[in-house]
Amino acid sequence: MTLPKFELHRPESLDEALDILASSPGAVPIAGGTALIVDMRGRRLSPPVLVDIGLIDRLSGVRIEGGEVVIGAATTIAEIKESDLIAQHSPLLSEACGLFASPSVRNRATIGGNIAYASPAADTAPPLLALDASVELASASGRRTVPIDRFFLGVRRTERRDDELITAIRFPIPAEGTEGRFRKLGLRRADAISVVSAAVSIGPPADGGRRVRIALGAVAPTPIRARRAEEALSAGPIDEGAILAAAEAAASEASPVSDLRGSDWYRREAIRALVRRLLRPVVEGRSDG
Amino acid sequence: MDERTIRLKINGREREVSLPPNVTLLRVLRDLGYVDVKNGCEKGDCGACAVLLDGKLVNSCLVLAWQADGREILTASGLGSIEHPHPIQEAFADTGAVQCGYCTPGMIMATKALLDVNPDPSEEEIREAISGNLCRCTGYAQIVEAVAEAARRIAGGGDSG
Amino acid sequence: MIGKVEVKPLPKVDLPPLRQVGRPLRRVDALGKAVGSTVYAADFSMPNMLHAKVLRSPVPSGRIVGLNVDRARSIPGVACVLTARDLPGAKLSTDMPGQTGRKERAGSAAPVLARDVVRFQGEPIALVAAEMEEIAEEAIGAIELEMEETPGVFDPEEALKPGAPKVYGDDNVVARWKIRKGDVEKGMAEADLIVENTFRMPFVEHAYLEPEAGVAWVDDQGVINIRVCTQVVEHFRSVAKALGIPQNKVRIRGTMVGGGFGGKEDVTVEIFLALLARETGRPVKLVYTREESFVAQSKRHPFVITHRTGVKRDGRITAAKIDMIADSGAYPYLTPYVLLYATAMATGPYRIENVSVDSVAAATNQPFTSAFRGFGGPQAALAYEQQMDEIAKAVGLDPLTVRRANYLRRGDETATGQRIASEVWLEETVTRAIAGLGEPTPSSKTRKVGRGFASYFQSYGRITWFHDTSRAWVGLELDGTATIRCGVPDIGAGQANSLCQIASELLGVPLERVTVYATDSAVTPLAGTSTATRQLYMSGHAVHKAASAVRKNLLDRAAVHFGVGPDAVDLADGRAFVKGDESRSIGLDELASPCAADGIPLSTLALFTAPFTDGIDPETGQGDIWPDFTFGAQAVEVAVDIETGQVEVLKSVACHDVGRAINPAAVRGQIIGGSHQGLGYALMEEYIVKDGITQTPSLAEYLVPTSCDFPATEAIILESGSGVGPFGAKGIGEPALTPAAPAVANAVADAIGIRIHEVPITPERVLAAMKRGARWRG
Incomplete structure (x- = not known):
C-alpha cells in the first residue's frame, strides 16, 4: 500500500521551517512519522505538504x-x-x-x-x-x-x-523530595496502547499543603489532570483513607469511552487500581505516611 | 510531486536513487533488491522490516526514504551471508530460533542493535529488545536463547560485523 | 490448587538406535533464512511484471447494483480490469484440497468474484493489474461500485432460527454431525450428578508474519506458473477448474511459507494471479496488505459448546451429551470437516460408554472460517477440559482424580468407536507436566496464584476415508550426495528438513549433503497438503520407503564389494562399511560408480498410502476417522491481579508423547510455539466482528503475544515409539497448541474461584466475573 502524494520539505533551520508552515496551507510537521505515516497510509490523513523537522x-x-x-x-x-x-x-x-x-x-x-x-x-x-x-x-x-x-x-x-x-x-525541576511514578495498563505486556495510564507526582510537605499531581490517560477525550483526586491528598496526611478517596475521585473525574480495549466501567475500575498503586509506595517512603 | 535523488549507504554500498517523497525506506530497499527486509504490516506493528539506520533499530516502513538521505542502513543480508554468516545469524540457525523465517531478518537486526550497546544482556533485556518484533511460530523461547548464544559467541570470538 | 503428583517411571520402550534421526541438528533451511537469502513469495519479481490489486466489498451483506470499470480501465498504465462478468460461472472449488477423486460436496464452491450478491466484508469483486502498484491502487479507487445493503445475519444461533436472512441455500445449515454411542438417557439416570456448562470461543486470526503473496506468468508451453506461498500445491487443480483449462496447464511453484497455521490451506492469491496472467499474458504480482490478509482469508471457528455430563460420586462419567454450534461465516470452505474434528474429539481423551453429540455449523455474513492449527480440536478441548474441572468441583474430587477415573487406555475405543492402537500416555504426560511446575508461587492480597492443567488427544494425519497418499523421490548422486524430490510445502515447521534427516539416516549421507526440492506441483512428486499434522507421517514414510529402496541397492552392491552378506553391511557418514569392522569401508561416491555401471537404480519414487477406510455412519458417527492420535498434557501456573483483572502466566510446562522425535530441537520449537499460540488464544486473541464488520483490522488492534507476554513453555518430550509415522513418530504440529488454552482457563478458575466460560480471558472479563461472583456470594 502506497502513501498518498505530498510535498516534502526538509528545512535545516527553524526559521525556514516556520516560513514553510506559514506559507503552505495544510502543511503538517513530521518528525519520527510513527503515527503520521500510519494515518497517511490508512488514508485518514492526507496532508499536501509535510515539513520534516529532523534536520533542525x-x-x-x-x-x-x-x-x-x-x-x-x-x-x-x-x-x-x-x-x-x-x-x-x-x-x-x-x-x-x-x-x-x-x-x-x-x-x-x-x-x-x-x-x-x-x-x-x-x-x-x-x-x-x-x-x-x-x-x-x-x-x-x-x-x-x-x-x-x-x-x-x-x-x-x-x-x-x-x-x-x-x-x-x-x-x-521538581522540588527536592518530590516523588513521581507512572503506570499503564495495556492488553499485552509490550507494545500496547494504554487502556488506562496514570502518573502521579507528589511534592514534599510544605506550608499550605503539598504539591500533588495526578494525571490520567485514555480515560477522557484528552489526557487529564484528576484535580479532585489531587485535592483529596494535598491538604491532610496521605494515609490509606486519603488514597482511597483520591482513587475514587479520580475514577469519577474520568469520562472514559467504551471501545475495543475496554468498557467505561472497566476503565474506571482500572483507574482506581492504578491510582491506589501509584500512591501507596509514594507514601510508604515518608515519615508522615 | 517532484522526484529527488537521494544517497543511501546500504550494507556498506553507496546507492543513489531518484524517487518522490511518498516512498518509504522499506519500499526503496525492497525495490533495490534488499528483499531480506520483509513487509509484514507497513505500520510498525510487527518489526519484520526492521533495519539499522545509523546504527539504530527502526521500522523501515515508518521512515520516508528522503529522511534516510545520506545515512547508513544495515539489513540482515548486509550482516552476513551463507558463506560468511554473522555470529548472530549462526546462533539463530543453531538454536532452533528459525522456523518460518519471515520475522528472522528483523529479529536479527533487533539483536544486533541490542548487542551493540549491551553485549551481555539478561533474559529480560533480550525480551524487551525484541518486543517490537512479532514471531508467530516460535513462542520466542529459542529466539531468546539464540540472542544469548550470539552474545556468548561474539564475546568469545569477536564481532565480525 | 493441584497438589503434588507422583511421577511414575515410563514404561520400558525399546527404541532402535539411530544416527541422524533423533538429533537436534541445524535445520537445512535455517541459515538461508537467517542471512536473508530465502526468497519468499513477495520477494520474487519478473521482467515486464504487472502489479495486481483486488477490489473488495465494504459491506458484509448486499447486492451489487452498479459496477462500472470503464474509468479504471482508461487510466494509463492499467493493463486489465476483471469482474465476475468477465469470468462467467468461475467458482472456487474448496472441497478437500489435493483430493483423491471424491465428489465435491454440494455448495462448497465460492464464486471467484462476487457477481450480484456479497456475503461478507472483504469479498472480492474486481481485479486490477497495472504497470505499478500505485496505478493499480488508483484504478481500484476508480471503479464505480454501487451496493445496496441487505439484512445480514451475524450470529450462528440467530442464523439457525426460522426467518433468519439466508446467506445461501434453503437454510443456513452448512454441516451437521452426530455421534450416538450407548444409551445417554440410561447413563444420565445412573449418574449421581449432572454437570452442565456452556463454553464460548471467538474468531481467531492466524496472523502469520507473511501476508499472502505470489507471482504468476504464462510460460512458453502455455502453462500458467504461479509462484505462491501455500500449504497446498494441489490447488493447481482448483485453479485449472475455475479457469476451465486442463490441469496440466497450471503449475504451482510453492515457496518457503512465512507461516501458515491453516490460513494458507485455502486458495489465496493464486486464483487471481492465474486469471490476470492469462488475461494479460504478462507476469503479475499480487501481495496482500496486512489489512487485506485479515479480511480476505479464513479465521478459526467461533464455537458455542454445551456439555451435559452425568457423573458418579467417584468421578466416573456415565454419560455425555454435547451440543456444538460453529460459525461458518459466509462460505463453507473447510467448515464441515473442522466441525467433524470438533465433534469426534468432543468427549476428550476419556472412556465414556454413553455419548450423544450434536453439532451444527451455520452460515453467517461474517468472515469465513476454515482451517486453523488444531482444526476444531482446540475448541473441543477448551470445552471438555474445563468441563472436567467443573465435574471435579461438583463431586468434590481433585481434577486429576476425576480424569484418571476416565482416561482412555490403549485398546479403548473413542466416542466414534475407533480403537486406539498406539500408546496412550495420558498419565505419563499429565504427571510430568504438573510436576514440572515445581513449588507453588505464593499468592498475595491482590495477586491470586492458581494452577490448571489439561489433557488432550488430537489426531494426526488426514481423515482416513479421504484415502490419503504421498509420494517422494530419493536418489543418490554420483558424488555421494543425496537428493529428495517431494511436493511437500514447508510452512516453517521444518517439514522439508525432517525428510532430509530421514533420508540421511537411511542412506548414511550426512545431513549437510542432502538437498531437498520441494513444493512444486509440476516437478516434485505430489505429497499432499502441509496440513492436518500429516507431512512427517505421510511424506516421512514416502521418503523412508524411497530411501530404503535405494539403501537396499547400496547395501547389496556393497556386500558384493566386501564379499559379505547384505546384512553384514551398514551405511553411515557417507560410507558403506562392514558392521563390526569399520576399517572395511567404501565411500558412497566410490560405491555409486559400480552401481551406475551395473545399472543398479540409485533412485526411487515411492508412494505411501495411509490406511483407507469407509466413511463413518452418518446416523451414529461410528467408524474410524484418523490414522492415530497424539496424547499429552499441559500445566500452567498463573497469577491473577484481582484489582486490574490481568492474568500473568508464571509457569507453563507441556508434555507430549511424540512417538519418536525426528529432530528434538524442531519438536521443542513446535511445542513451545504451539503453546504460545494457545496461551494467546486463552488470554489475548480475539478477532472482533460487529455486524459483519471487522473491528480489529490490523496487528495494532488484533493483538498477538509479544516476547514479553509469556514465559517459555518447558517442553517435555516423551517417546513411546508407538506412532504410525516413520520410526514410530506421532505428530506434534497441531497437538502442541491444543492443551494450552484450557490449562490457562482452569488455572484462572483455580486462582479466583470463578469460572469464566469464554476466551479470551481478558482483564475486563476477569473483573466482571469477580464482581458477579461477589454479588452471588454476597
Missing part, C-alpha cells in the same frame, strides 16, 4: 535552562528514556518512555510528535501533566508557551495552530 539541530536534546528541564520537540522517546537528566529529575517520564510502544518505534517517535498527535492514550502526556509541563510553540509571527493542561482540546485536537511548530516541552 536545536530541536532535539535535553537540557537544563533556568530551573527548568527543557526537552527539544524532536527528541526521540528513546533519547528521553536514556537521558540521565530526565532520570534524575523526572523518573516518571523515563518510566513512561520505557513503556512506550516498542524499541524500534521509540527510536523514531518524538515527544513533540506524541504531544502534537494528542491521542488520549499518549504515554508521555500523563507524566508531563503531572510535571506541570508547558509546550513551547513557535510560528513565523511569534512564540508562545502553553501550559500542557490547556494544550489538549479534544481527541487529536490541540492548541497548536497549523502554522505553529512545537519546539520544546519544558517543566520546572
Whole structure:
C-alpha cells in the first residue's frame, strides 16, 4: 500500500521551517512519522505538504535552562528514556518512555510528535501533566508557551495552530523530595496502547499543603489532570483513607469511552487500581505516611 | 510531486536513487533488491522490516526514504551471508530460533542493535529488545536463547560485523 | 490448587538406535533464512511484471447494483480490469484440497468474484493489474461500485432460527454431525450428578508474519506458473477448474511459507494471479496488505459448546451429551470437516460408554472460517477440559482424580468407536507436566496464584476415508550426495528438513549433503497438503520407503564389494562399511560408480498410502476417522491481579508423547510455539466482528503475544515409539497448541474461584466475573 502524494520539505533551520508552515496551507510537521505515516497510509490523513523537522539541530536534546528541564520537540522517546537528566529529575517520564510502544518505534517517535498527535492514550502526556509541563510553540509571527493542561482540546485536537511548530516541552525541576511514578495498563505486556495510564507526582510537605499531581490517560477525550483526586491528598496526611478517596475521585473525574480495549466501567475500575498503586509506595517512603 | 535523488549507504554500498517523497525506506530497499527486509504490516506493528539506520533499530516502513538521505542502513543480508554468516545469524540457525523465517531478518537486526550497546544482556533485556518484533511460530523461547548464544559467541570470538 | 503428583517411571520402550534421526541438528533451511537469502513469495519479481490489486466489498451483506470499470480501465498504465462478468460461472472449488477423486460436496464452491450478491466484508469483486502498484491502487479507487445493503445475519444461533436472512441455500445449515454411542438417557439416570456448562470461543486470526503473496506468468508451453506461498500445491487443480483449462496447464511453484497455521490451506492469491496472467499474458504480482490478509482469508471457528455430563460420586462419567454450534461465516470452505474434528474429539481423551453429540455449523455474513492449527480440536478441548474441572468441583474430587477415573487406555475405543492402537500416555504426560511446575508461587492480597492443567488427544494425519497418499523421490548422486524430490510445502515447521534427516539416516549421507526440492506441483512428486499434522507421517514414510529402496541397492552392491552378506553391511557418514569392522569401508561416491555401471537404480519414487477406510455412519458417527492420535498434557501456573483483572502466566510446562522425535530441537520449537499460540488464544486473541464488520483490522488492534507476554513453555518430550509415522513418530504440529488454552482457563478458575466460560480471558472479563461472583456470594 502506497502513501498518498505530498510535498516534502526538509528545512535545516527553524526559521525556514516556520516560513514553510506559514506559507503552505495544510502543511503538517513530521518528525519520527510513527503515527503520521500510519494515518497517511490508512488514508485518514492526507496532508499536501509535510515539513520534516529532523534536520533542525536545536530541536532535539535535553537540557537544563533556568530551573527548568527543557526537552527539544524532536527528541526521540528513546533519547528521553536514556537521558540521565530526565532520570534524575523526572523518573516518571523515563518510566513512561520505557513503556512506550516498542524499541524500534521509540527510536523514531518524538515527544513533540506524541504531544502534537494528542491521542488520549499518549504515554508521555500523563507524566508531563503531572510535571506541570508547558509546550513551547513557535510560528513565523511569534512564540508562545502553553501550559500542557490547556494544550489538549479534544481527541487529536490541540492548541497548536497549523502554522505553529512545537519546539520544546519544558517543566520546572521538581522540588527536592518530590516523588513521581507512572503506570499503564495495556492488553499485552509490550507494545500496547494504554487502556488506562496514570502518573502521579507528589511534592514534599510544605506550608499550605503539598504539591500533588495526578494525571490520567485514555480515560477522557484528552489526557487529564484528576484535580479532585489531587485535592483529596494535598491538604491532610496521605494515609490509606486519603488514597482511597483520591482513587475514587479520580475514577469519577474520568469520562472514559467504551471501545475495543475496554468498557467505561472497566476503565474506571482500572483507574482506581492504578491510582491506589501509584500512591501507596509514594507514601510508604515518608515519615508522615 | 517532484522526484529527488537521494544517497543511501546500504550494507556498506553507496546507492543513489531518484524517487518522490511518498516512498518509504522499506519500499526503496525492497525495490533495490534488499528483499531480506520483509513487509509484514507497513505500520510498525510487527518489526519484520526492521533495519539499522545509523546504527539504530527502526521500522523501515515508518521512515520516508528522503529522511534516510545520506545515512547508513544495515539489513540482515548486509550482516552476513551463507558463506560468511554473522555470529548472530549462526546462533539463530543453531538454536532452533528459525522456523518460518519471515520475522528472522528483523529479529536479527533487533539483536544486533541490542548487542551493540549491551553485549551481555539478561533474559529480560533480550525480551524487551525484541518486543517490537512479532514471531508467530516460535513462542520466542529459542529466539531468546539464540540472542544469548550470539552474545556468548561474539564475546568469545569477536564481532565480525 | 493441584497438589503434588507422583511421577511414575515410563514404561520400558525399546527404541532402535539411530544416527541422524533423533538429533537436534541445524535445520537445512535455517541459515538461508537467517542471512536473508530465502526468497519468499513477495520477494520474487519478473521482467515486464504487472502489479495486481483486488477490489473488495465494504459491506458484509448486499447486492451489487452498479459496477462500472470503464474509468479504471482508461487510466494509463492499467493493463486489465476483471469482474465476475468477465469470468462467467468461475467458482472456487474448496472441497478437500489435493483430493483423491471424491465428489465435491454440494455448495462448497465460492464464486471467484462476487457477481450480484456479497456475503461478507472483504469479498472480492474486481481485479486490477497495472504497470505499478500505485496505478493499480488508483484504478481500484476508480471503479464505480454501487451496493445496496441487505439484512445480514451475524450470529450462528440467530442464523439457525426460522426467518433468519439466508446467506445461501434453503437454510443456513452448512454441516451437521452426530455421534450416538450407548444409551445417554440410561447413563444420565445412573449418574449421581449432572454437570452442565456452556463454553464460548471467538474468531481467531492466524496472523502469520507473511501476508499472502505470489507471482504468476504464462510460460512458453502455455502453462500458467504461479509462484505462491501455500500449504497446498494441489490447488493447481482448483485453479485449472475455475479457469476451465486442463490441469496440466497450471503449475504451482510453492515457496518457503512465512507461516501458515491453516490460513494458507485455502486458495489465496493464486486464483487471481492465474486469471490476470492469462488475461494479460504478462507476469503479475499480487501481495496482500496486512489489512487485506485479515479480511480476505479464513479465521478459526467461533464455537458455542454445551456439555451435559452425568457423573458418579467417584468421578466416573456415565454419560455425555454435547451440543456444538460453529460459525461458518459466509462460505463453507473447510467448515464441515473442522466441525467433524470438533465433534469426534468432543468427549476428550476419556472412556465414556454413553455419548450423544450434536453439532451444527451455520452460515453467517461474517468472515469465513476454515482451517486453523488444531482444526476444531482446540475448541473441543477448551470445552471438555474445563468441563472436567467443573465435574471435579461438583463431586468434590481433585481434577486429576476425576480424569484418571476416565482416561482412555490403549485398546479403548473413542466416542466414534475407533480403537486406539498406539500408546496412550495420558498419565505419563499429565504427571510430568504438573510436576514440572515445581513449588507453588505464593499468592498475595491482590495477586491470586492458581494452577490448571489439561489433557488432550488430537489426531494426526488426514481423515482416513479421504484415502490419503504421498509420494517422494530419493536418489543418490554420483558424488555421494543425496537428493529428495517431494511436493511437500514447508510452512516453517521444518517439514522439508525432517525428510532430509530421514533420508540421511537411511542412506548414511550426512545431513549437510542432502538437498531437498520441494513444493512444486509440476516437478516434485505430489505429497499432499502441509496440513492436518500429516507431512512427517505421510511424506516421512514416502521418503523412508524411497530411501530404503535405494539403501537396499547400496547395501547389496556393497556386500558384493566386501564379499559379505547384505546384512553384514551398514551405511553411515557417507560410507558403506562392514558392521563390526569399520576399517572395511567404501565411500558412497566410490560405491555409486559400480552401481551406475551395473545399472543398479540409485533412485526411487515411492508412494505411501495411509490406511483407507469407509466413511463413518452418518446416523451414529461410528467408524474410524484418523490414522492415530497424539496424547499429552499441559500445566500452567498463573497469577491473577484481582484489582486490574490481568492474568500473568508464571509457569507453563507441556508434555507430549511424540512417538519418536525426528529432530528434538524442531519438536521443542513446535511445542513451545504451539503453546504460545494457545496461551494467546486463552488470554489475548480475539478477532472482533460487529455486524459483519471487522473491528480489529490490523496487528495494532488484533493483538498477538509479544516476547514479553509469556514465559517459555518447558517442553517435555516423551517417546513411546508407538506412532504410525516413520520410526514410530506421532505428530506434534497441531497437538502442541491444543492443551494450552484450557490449562490457562482452569488455572484462572483455580486462582479466583470463578469460572469464566469464554476466551479470551481478558482483564475486563476477569473483573466482571469477580464482581458477579461477589454479588452471588454476597
